[in-house]
Structure formats: structure tokens, C-alpha cells
Amino acid sequence: MSIQKLLSGAPRVVNIGLSAFAQDLAAQHVPVVQVDWRPPAQGKRHLAELLARLAAHEAQIASANQEALKRMLAATPVLVDVQPAGSVIAGLADPQARIILHAGPPIDWQRMCGPMQGAVAGAIVFEGWAPDLESAARLAASGGVQFHPNHHFDAVGPMTGMTTRSMPVMVVENRAFGNRAYCMINEGLGKVMRFGANDASVIERLRWLADVFGPAFGQALRDTGGLDLVPLISRGLAMGDEMHQRNVACSALTLRALAPQLARVVADGETLAKILAFIAGNEQFFLNIGMVMGKSIMDPVRGIAGSTVVTAMCRNGTDFGVRVSGTGDAWFTAPVEMPQGLYFPGYSEKDANPDMGDSAIMETIGVGAFAMATAPSVVGFVGAGSTRMRWRSPVRWARSR
Amino acid sequence: MSIQKLLSGAPRVVNIGLSAFAQDLAAQHVPVVQVDWRPPAQGKRHLAELLARLAAHEAQIASANQEALKRMLAATPVLVDVQPAGSVIAGLADPQARIILHAGPPIDWQRMCGPMQGAVAGAIVFEGWAPDLESAARLAASGGVQFHPNHHFDAVGPMTGMTTRSMPVMVVENRAFGNRAYCMINEGLGKVMRFGANDASVIERLRWLADVFGPAFGQALRDTGGLDLVPLISRGLAMGDEMHQRNVACSALTLRALAPQLARVVADGETLAKILAFIAGNEQFFLNIGMVMGKSIMDPVRGIAGSTVVTAMCRNGTDFGVRVSGTGDAWFTAPVEMPQGLYFPGYSEKDANPDMGDSAIMETIGVGAFAMATAPSVVGFVGAGSTRMRWRSPVRWARSR
Numbered sequence: 001m002s003i004q005k006l007l008s009g010a011p012r013v014v015n016i017g018l019s020a021f022a023q024d025l026a027a028q029h030v031p032v033v034q035v036d037w038r039p040p041a042q043g044k045r046h047l048a049e050l051l052a053r054l055a056a057h058e059a060q061i062a063s064a065n066q067e068a069l070k071r072m073l074a075a076t077p078v079l080v081d082v083q084p085a086g087s088v089i090a091g092l093a094d095p096q097a098r099i100i101l102h103a104g105p106p107i108d109w110q111r112m113c114g115p116m117q118g119a120v121a122g123a124i125v126f127e128g129w130a131p132d133l134e135s136a137a138r139l140a141a142s143g144g145v146q147f148h149p150n151h152h153f154d155a156v157g158p159m160t161g162m163t164t165r166s167m168p169v170m171v172v173e174n175r176a177f178g179n180r181a182y183c184m185i186n187e188g189l190g191k192v193m194r195f196g197a198n199d200a201s202v203i204e205r206l207r208w209l210a211d212v213f214g215p216a217f218g219q220a221l222r223d224t225g226g227l228d229l230v231p232l233i234s235r236g237l238a239m240g241d242e243m244h245q246r247n248v249a250c251s252a253l254t255l256r257a258l259a260p261q262l263a264r265v266v267a268d269g270e271t272l273a274k275i276l277a278f279i280a281g282n283e284q285f286f287l288n289i290g291m292v293m294g295k296s297i298m299d300p301v302r303g304i305a306g307s308t309v310v311t312a313m314c315r316n317g318t319d320f321g322v323r324v325s326g327t328g329d330a331w332f333t334a335p336v337e338m339p340q341g342l343y344f345p346g347y348s349e350k351d352a353n354p355d356m357g358d359s360a361i362m363e364t365i366g367v368g369a370f371a372m373a374t375a376p377s378v379v380g381f382v383g384a385g386s387t388r389m390r391w392r393s394p395v396r397w398a399r400s401r
Numbered sequence: 402m403s404i405q406k407l408l409s410g411a412p413r414v415v416n417i418g419l420s421a422f423a424q425d426l427a428a429q430h431v432p433v434v435q436v437d438w439r440p441p442a443q444g445k446r447h448l449a450e451l452l453a454r455l456a457a458h459e460a461q462i463a464s465a466n467q468e469a470l471k472r473m474l475a476a477t478p479v480l481v482d483v484q485p486a487g488s489v490i491a492g493l494a495d496p497q498a499r500i501i502l503h504a505g506p507p508i509d510w511q512r513m514c515g516p517m518q519g520a521v522a523g524a525i526v527f528e529g530w531a532p533d534l535e536s537a538a539r540l541a542a543s544g545g546v547q548f549h550p551n552h553h554f555d556a557v558g559p560m561t562g563m564t565t566r567s568m569p570v571m572v573v574e575n576r577a578f579g580n581r582a583y584c585m586i587n588e589g590l591g592k593v594m595r596f597g598a599n600d601a602s603v604i605e606r607l608r609w610l611a612d613v614f615g616p617a618f619g620q621a622l623r624d625t626g627g628l629d630l631v632p633l634i635s636r637g638l639a640m641g642d643e644m645h646q647r648n649v650a651c652s653a654l655t656l657r658a659l660a661p662q663l664a665r666v667v668a669d670g671e672t673l674a675k676i677l678a679f680i681a682g683n684e685q686f687f688l689n690i691g692m693v694m695g696k697s698i699m700d701p702v703r704g705i706a707g708s709t710v711v712t713a714m715c716r717n718g719t720d721f722g723v724r725v726s727g728t729g730d731a732w733f734t735a736p737v738e739m740p741q742g743l744y745f746p747g748y749s750e751k752d753a754n755p756d757m758g759d760s761a762i763m764e765t766i767g768v769g770a771f772a773m774a775t776a777p778s779v780v781g782f783v784g785a786g787s788t789r790m791r792w793r794s795p796v797r798w799a800r801s802r
Contacts, residue, residue: 029430238778239640239650249640252653259660260678269665272673277661377639 057306061326064306068325071304072365075297076175079289080226082185082218084210086165089153089182095165098129098145101153103161103358104316105331108147109140113317115196115353119160120145122198126206127164133198151312151323155182156295156358158287159194160317167206168214170289172229174296181299183292185209185217188282194357213275220261227257229293236286237367242375244359244368247286254286255279287359294361303328313360317353458707462727465707469726472705473766476698477576480690481627483586483619485611487566490554490583496566499530499546502554504562504759505717506732509548510541514718516597516754520561521546523599527607528565534599552713552724556583557696557759559688560595561718568607569615571690573630575697582700584693586610586618589683595758614676621662628658630694637687638768643776644691645760645769651687656680688760695762704729714761718754 013032015022022034041047054061086092092099100123102116109117117137124136124145139145150157157163162184169182187205191197221227232253233241239249259276266272279285298311307325314321320336323329336354343352362368372378414433416423423435442448455462487493493500501524503517510518518538525537525546540546551558558564563585570583588606592598622628633654634642640650660677667673680686699712708726715722721737724730737755744753763769773779 029432031430235649248636249650249653252650252657255657255660256653256681259656260674260681263664263674263677264670267670269668273661273664276664280657280661 054308060306061308064304064326065309068301068304068307068309071177071301072297074176075230075300077172077229077293077296078175078226079170079221079229079293080173081171081221082168082214083171084165084214085155085163085167085169085182085184088169088171088180089155089163089165091153092163092165095127098127099148099164100124100145101148101150101155101157101161101163102316103150103157103159103356104314104336105151105319105321105333106147106149107316107318111318113353113356115356116160116317118196118198119162119193120147122193122202123162123164125198126203127166149314149316150183150358151295151314153182154180154295154299156291156314156361157184157194158186158291158359159357160196161356161358162193166210168210168218170217170292172289172292172296173226174300177300179296179299181292181295183288183295185214186282186285186288188278188285196353212271213278216262216266216272216275217258219265220258223265224258224261227254229289232257233290233293233367237371237374240375240377241286242368242371242378243290244287244362245372246283246375246378247290248283248377250286250290251279251283254289287362290367291359291361294365295358297365298361301325310364312358313364314358315355315360317356320355455709461707462709465705465727466710469702469705469708469710472578472702473698475577476631476701478573478630478694478697479576479627480571480622480630480694481574482572482622483569483615484572485566485615486556486564486568486570486583486585489570489572489581490556490564490566492554493564493566496528499528500549500565501525501541501546502549502551502556502558502562502564503717504551504558504560504757505715505737506552506720506722506734507548507550508717508719512719514754514757516757517561517718519597519599520563520594521548523594523603524563524565526599527604528567550715550717550722551584551759552696552715554583555581555696555700557692557715557762558585558595559587559692559760560758561597562757562759563594567611569611569619571618571693573690573693573697574627575701578701580697580700582693582696584689584696586615587683587686587689589679589686597754613672614679617663617667617673617676618659620666621659624666625659625662628655630690633658634691634694634768638772638775641776641778642687643769643772643779645688645763646773647684647776647779648687648691649684649778651691652680652684655687655690688763691768692760692762695766696759698766699762702726711765713759714765715759716756716761718757721756 011030013025013030014035015025015032016035016037019034022032025032040051100120109120112120117140120140121133121136124130124139125133129145130136130139150161150163155163155169163169163182167184169184171180171182173180187194187209191199191202193202193206233243233250236247236250236253237243241247241249243250255276262275263272266275301309302311302323302325304325309325310322311325312321312323315336318336319333321331321333323331338349338352338354363370412431414426414431415436416426416433417436417438420435423433426433441452501521513521518541521541522534522537525531525540526534530546531537531540551562551564556564556570564570564583568585570585572581572583574581588595588610592600592603594603594607634644634651637644637648637651637654642648642650644651656677663676664673667676702710703712703724703726705726710726711723712726713722713724716737719737720734722732722734724732739750739753739755761769764771
């Protein structure tokens with residue numbers, strides 16, 4: 001200690017807990033260090049006891065989580081193809097099975113929210129399992145189709161997350177582990193099935209994606225040997241994307257990478273122009289690529305005994321579900337939240353649907369809300385904190401298969 | 402003042418100048434405010450007297466600079482076309498005049514650095530004014546061509562900055578003032594004329610740019626009504642570009658904006674693929690667009706009586722030149738600096754050429770080095786300060802026309 005400090009004669013204090021004591025000392029120019037300490041589990045006894053039980057297995061958990069993290073960091077996801085879902089997703093091949101994959105944990109028709117039911121009716125019409133939306137809804141309500149989570153079929157989907165056999169899915173291969181994951185192509189803005197829209201314009205766009213866009217995009221990917229995603233997202237994150245709300249850079253970098261080969265693949269200039277404009281005009285085009293990448297990264301992390309790493313977070317508009325590595329493929333669900341978001345003038349939470357979609361796979365791999373602080377455009381929009389992702393603690397967690 | 406602060410009994414100090422006094426007080430927990438004051442002009446008497454003379458005109462200068470700033474902020478630069486330089490730049494039409502525009506302030510053949518002479522020889526061969534590089538150099542040395550700065554012809558050019566009549570120049574119109582500016586298309590990486598290279602591969606690339614790339618790019622710009630640059634660079638800056646060393650985002654956003662129309666304009670798939678790959682493969686593609694934008698912004702700022710705003714900064718590899726609004730088109734020159742940069746292993750300043758190019762127009766409009774702090778990738782490369790742009794004060798300033 002310096003002579004000067006000794007001469008100053010002031011006490012020096014470490015204060016633990018309530019900061020008011022430290023503030024008083026600081027106001028009197030007394031050197032003070034504040035330790036931000038709180039009782040475990042916010043003082044709730046039952047939760048504290050549960051935490052204590054976990055603490056007894058600390059070494060095993062730490063080691064299991066180390067393995068989980070190792071697998072996440074070792075992932076080498078490559079976007080390799082676009083194919084009809086029925087030709088690549090095991091279990092979707094049979095048209096008689098009439099399987100509809102949806103976002104979030106398992107749910108039946110009766111408990112589905114309006115947008116999810118609307119999307120289901122549209123998907124049934126798209127597949128030709130019913131001639132119109134009314135009969136499609138009757139078919140769904142009467143048990144004429146099967147519902148399963150995307151997550152049960154190596155897939156993910158944004159918002160309603162519809163995946164049926166004729167839809168063109170992007171294929172990401174995690175080359176470090178050999179697994180593949182699947183996600184429908186992002187439909188763009190306006191009336192789209194992921195928000196529950198289902199009119200003729202929605203079905204028509206899906207057909208164009210299946211018949212024109214998907215085959216060309218898939219051919220360009222096969223021709224170029226696929227798009228290595230880690231270098232691409234590294235750049236995109238450094239360019240202000242957080243990869244959930246904002247995919248401006250990653251979408252532009254994807255277009256940049258594939259435009260030359262698309263020019264070789266698509267002979268007709270007007271068709272090519274429409275394909276390029278579809279990517280160029282949708283700054284969330286990359287979101288679905290990010291999601292399927294996330295799924296391919298997290299699937300090898302499932303089922304590590306003792307690991308507390310969350311391997312999936314998703315919502316179906318009714319329930320919020322998580323999977324934890326150490327508990328395998330069990331779902332832990334709770335009622336889903338209404339996001340605290342921004343609304344257009346004249347609209348409020350009363351007009352909104354609770355949170356929906358498999359897109360929280362982005363937060364599951366650690367981007368999205370967790371990368372928002374370094375996404376200046378997003379921070380400017382939602383404020384310094386994260387309103388979009390500020391989930392209140394869900395209550396009534398339930399465990400299911 | 403609070404009771405607590407009075408009770409503390411410590412003195413409170415404002416310290417001006419040498420900070421050591423303030424540090425001693427702070428070490429004893431005495432509240433102190435440090436004022437960072439230094440004698441004007443670092444104590445140099447002659448400079449201080451010049452500053453005092455300027456200070457006598459403070460109100461006029463402030464008002465003139467306000468007008469300069471107003472014009473800069475009012476600029477609405479739009480990339481509207483690509484055309485052969487001879488068809489759009491007044492004075493380059495006549496092939497017999499054999500005019501070569503170069504970067505930086507005026508210079509003659511004898512004082513040109515090696516890379517500039519090499520580029521001149523290449524440009525002469527490209528224009529067909531001499532059959533080979535040796536005779537081209539003889540032609541230039543014997544006064545058989547005319548040299549003028551780009552800046553005298555509404556133009557700018559990176560590094561050696563060659564602009565001759567057959568080269569395809571991008572045209573930016575500043576719609577708020579009606580003026581146009583011009584810049585050659587960025588050649589990409591490797592052996593390029595802007596670095597002084599001049600072999601057959603360099604000439605061949607220039608011909609492809611003039612015959613294939615330029616006409617297609619120009620047609621796409623005309624068809625789409627041009628590319629509005631302010632919204633584009635606003636996004637690019639928020640995506641980590643500083644627009645001198647790094648144009649990753651702006652280049653990708655330019656490709657995104659024009660790829661669909663290029664697909665309509667270019668019938669042959671392989672040709673189109675090569676055009677798209679040329680933009681996609683050159684992350685500095687946008688630099689030349691940024692430069693011509695900068696020129697179009699600063700030209701209306703020239704000649705405001707009393708304004709001290711710098712309207713051009715540029716280097717020809719031998720001299721560094723600036724123009725100041727209030728002194729019209731006079732050049733103030735000094736010997737150019739050797740940049741304090743990073744070198745590949747085995748190379749040093751001994752292998753380098755002093756600074757060169759009109760690209761400091763980026764700093765003239767306030768981006769480049771001045772936007773570097775918000776370009777994370779660049780900061781990570783050059784360090785927290787700016788080594789690239791840390792010019793030592795040039796000595797021996799001279800005034801010329």
C-alpha cells in the first residue's frame with residue numbers, strides 16, 4: 001500500500017448484498033467494492049432444495065456438459081440440397097399416411113391456436129388431401145391427418161412450421177457427425193403459411209417454391225458442393241445479424257455465394273430474375289437456413305447422460321416446450337407466453353397470438369437473443385434490453401413424451 | 402451540496418494542463434476534474450499566429466463551413482450508368498488528344514513513381530496508342546500523351562487511378578445539385594492496373610470490363626432507374642463497412658440490388674455467371690462506387706468563399722494534394738508519406754511505394770478512417786487505433802494550380 005493511501009486514512013470496505021450501504025460509502029468518497037450477492041433461487045425454499053440436489057452431481061453434470069459443448073463446437077453444418085420433404089425425411093414418403101409436421105411440442109387439433117389450424121387447412125389443400133379449406137378443416141378435426149412435431153422428424157419450421165411431403169425442404173448435413181436436418185424454404189413476407197394464411201396466393205407461392213425455386217436452388221447447391229455455413233455465419237454475425245430477427249447479412253452473403261451457379265442452372269432469364277429477386281427481397285431468407293443449421297448442430301447433443309444443456313426450445317402457439325440433453329427426448333412443456341413486443345398503431349396484445357415456432361433453435365445454439373447485444377440495428381429497434389425474447393418464467397411445467 | 406459531502410471535508414479541485422497533479426489528488430481520493438488543455442499550435446509561434454489570423458474571421462468561416470456542410474448533407478448520389486469514359490467525360494472524347502487521367506494532384510512522367518509509370522504504359526497499350534509496353538513508355542516519356550488529374554475531369558480513381566477514353570466508368574449523379582462524377586470499375590484482386598500491373602492478363606480483364614461487364618452493368622442500372630446510394634451505404638456502414646478498406650456489405654448489397662435485372666439483361670448463362678461471380682468475388686467492388694459517390698458529393702462544395710472544408714485529398718505516389726473549398730481549385734501539395742502498414746512476411750517498407758490514389762475521397766466525406774471505430778472487422782485487423790491512416794504531418798506544403 002502506498003504512503004499516500006495510508007495517509008488518506010479512509011476505511012476500505014467490501015459490501016455484500018444490498019447496494020445502498022455501498023452507495024452511502026461511495027458518496028463519502030470511501031473506497032468500496034460491491035458484491036452482487038442474492039440468496040439462491042431468489043430465496044424460494046423448494047427451488048433451493050432442487051438446486052442443492054443438482055449440486056450434489058456437480059462433477060458429473062460439468063463433465064456431461066463439457067461433452068455437449070464439445071459436440072456443439074465440433075459441428076460442421078453444410079447446406080447441401082433442397083428436396084421434396086417426402087423424398088428425404090424418413091416417414092413422410094407415404095402419401096396415404098397424411099402426416100403434417102408442425103412447430104413446437106406435440107399438440108392435437110383441438111388445442112391448436114387459430115393460426116396453426118389455418119396453416120394446417122392450407123397444407124392439406126396444398127397436398128390435395130381435401131379440395132378446399134372447409135373440408136380440409138373437417139378432415140383435420142375428424143382425425144383424418146396425423147400431427148407430429150418437426151423435431152420428431154429431424155426438422156424445424158418457423159411460426160406454424162408446416163412441413164408436408166410435397167414441400168421443398170433445405171437439407172443441412174452436419175459433417176462432423178453425419179446427421180442431416182431439414183427445413184422448408186422461407187416464404188418471404190406478406191400472407192404466408194407460417195403465419196397461418198392459407199388462401200390461393202399462399203398455395204400458389206408454395207407450388208412455385210416446390211416446382212421452380214426449390215429445384216434450382218438445390219441444383220446450385222449440389223453443383224457447388226454445398227454452402228459451408230460456419231464461415232458464412234461468422235461473417236454475418238460480425239455484420240450485425242443476430243440470426244433470429246435479423247438475417248440481412250447472411251441472406252445477402254447466401255445470394256452472393258449462389259447467384260453465379262443459379263445463373264448456370266436456370267436457362268430462362270425471367271425465371272432466374274424472379275428467383276434472385278425472391279432471395280434479394282426477403283431479408284429473413286436465411287432464417288430457415290439458420291434454423292436447420294441449428295437443428296443439425298443440436299441433434300448430436302441429445303441424450304448425454306447427466307447433461308443439463310437444452311437441446312430444443314420451441315412453441316406451437318399453445319405450449320412452450322424444451323428438451324434437455326440428459327433427459328433424452330422427453331418434452332417439458334408449459335403454457336406459452338404472449339411476447340412483449342412492438343405493435344403497429346391500433347394493434348395490441350389483444351390482437352396477437354401467443355409465441356409460436358421452432359425458431360428458438362437459434363437461441364438454443366446461442367445466437368438470436370444471445371447475440372443481440374452485438375446487432376446494432378436490432379438493439380436500436382427493440383431497445384438496449386431484449387423485449388422480444390424477455391419470457392416471463394412459465395408456470396406449470398409438465399413432462400411428456 | 403449534500404450534508405454528507407460537506408462532512409467528508411475533502412477539497413475539490415479543477416486541474417488544467419499537466420495531468421500528474423490530478424493523478425496525485427485522485428490517488429488520495431480527492432475529487433478532481435482534469436481539463437486537457439495545451440498551448441495553441443503545440444506552442445509553435447508561427448503557427449499560432451496563423452491560427453490567430455484565422456480566428457479574426459471566425460464568424461465568416463463558421464458560416465461558410467455551415468454552407469459547405471449543408472451541401473454535403475443535401476447530396477443525393479445515385480449510381481445511374483456505366484459508359485465508356487470518352488462518351489461521358491468532357492474532354493476525353495478525342496482519341497488524338499491521348500489524355501491519361503491519373504490519381505492525385507498534377508504530376509509529369511519524370512516525377513511519377515514506378516507503379517504509376519507502369520500503369521501509364523499499360524493504359525497506352527490498352528488504348529492502342531502504342532503496340533507494346535516499351536514503346537508505350539517511350540511515348541509517355543517523350544510527351545506523346547497528356548497527363549491530368551482525375552479530379553480535373555469530375556473523376557476519381559483508386560491507386561494509380563488510370564482513366565482513359567475506352568475504359569468503362571461508373572456514373573454517379575448527385576441529384577440535389579445536378580452534377581455527375583465518374584470512376585472506372587474496380588478490377589478486383591491480383592495483378593491489376595491500379596497497382597501498376599500491365600501485362601496481357603491485365604489488359605484482357607480491362608477489355609472484358611469494357612466489352613461485357615460494363616455494358617451489362619450499365620443496362621441493369623438504366624433499367625432499374627439507378628441505385629440510390631445513401632440508403633445503401635447507411636445499411637453498409639451499420640454492417641461493419643467503413644467504406645475504404647472494407648466494403649463487404651456494400652458490395653453484397655449492390656449485387657443483391659442488381660442481380661435480378663442483370664439476369665434479364667444478359668441472355669447467356671455462362672456470361673451472366675461470370676459477371677455475378679466477378680462482383681461476388683471482390684469484396685472491394687463497392688470501393689470505386691463509394692469513391693465516385695464521394696466525388697459527386699464534394700464537387701458542389703468547391704469554391705465557397707471563406708470555407709475551410711477540405712474538398713479533395715489524394716496522392717499520386719509522389720505528392721499528397723488537398724483542395725480547400727475557400728481556395729477553389731488550387732492544390733496544396735507536400736511529399737507523400739509511406740503508410741505505416743502491415744506487410745506480408747519477408748516484406749517491409751523498403752519494398753513498398755509511398756501512398757497513392759484518389760481513394761482518400763472517402764475520408765474527405767467523413768467515412769473510411771473516420772468510420773473505422775464502428776467497423777469491428779477492420780479494427781480487429783489494424784488494431785484499436787488507425788495505423789493505415791495515421792499520416793505524419795507532411796512538411797514543405799506548396800501551392801499550385
